[in-house]
Amino acid sequence: MSIFTKKAIKSNDKDKNIKIKMVDVSELKFDREFKAVFQQENDKVVDIANDMKVNGFDKTRPIVITKDFIIVDGHSRFMAAKKAGLKSVPVIVKQFDSRDSTIEYEYKMQLNSRRLSDAEYFAAFLKLDEFRRSDPNATGKSDAVIGKQLNKSARQVSKMREIAKKATPELLEKIKSGDISLNKAYEAIKSKEAKKDIDLDEHNIPKKSQIGKGINADSFKLGVLFVLSELEKGRKKGQILKDKRIAKLELGELNLSEEDVERISQRFGIV
DSSP, X not given: OOOBOHHHHHHHTTOTTOOOEEEEGGGOBOOHHHHTTSOOOHHHHHHHHHHHHHHOOOTTSOEEEOTTOBEEEOHHHXXXXXXXXXXXXXXXXXXXXXXXXXXXXXXXHHHHHSOOOHHHHHHHHHHHHHHHHTOTTOOSOHHHHHHHXXXXXXXXXXXXXXXXXXXXXXXXXXXXXXXSOHHHHHHHHHHHHHHHTSOBOTTSOBOGGGTTTTOOHHHHHHHHHHHHHHHHTTOOHHHHHTOTTTTTGGGTOXXXXXXXXXXXXXXXXXX
């Protein structure tokens, strides 16, 4: 198996028939910003390394690098190859117009290859939105364009935008650590806003004239759909109205679990 050096790769760039090349592992290097786009999971790296020791590097998934031998896509595979003791790996050399376009390509590759966590989707949104705001040639509605990049609806992107603007540092940290889902974070923000909109009397009891004002439309809609879904299951009206998940809906509090929201979304075709 031949090993291509930097010089060899440069000279072969003109050959359009050559797409995948073998390079020495020691030639490849990290860019801190590129590597930080998605976290490499140690357990996953170990599993890949163990497979490589037996089956070698899967050439159908080469590492994507820049002309300067900086890894763009395939950080986990590269780390696994080193752990497995491989001397060379298959690569594709790809040209990029800018650092931003390079990172956008990373997101696209990751979105196509695996299911992202809510924390990763949120981080991707923040980065793509940053790119878009700095691009004077950007066209189209931001939420729709970014939604297409993330395989999300414009409405889902709009929720992430609202979370980014209104979430407290503590809530943002919970999203980042995976302790709370984006749906739950959004509901928490809307619930807090609804409570602020309710005037309190001198005993801190909501005035009857204010009950219902400030209730988030999305939460109210989900609450109604929850009631309908429970009625379909045969539950009695009295039982449903006492359900703690919607018992305080008039105060803007909706305590549906992520599973409840997913079930309702699938049943009634909403996002």
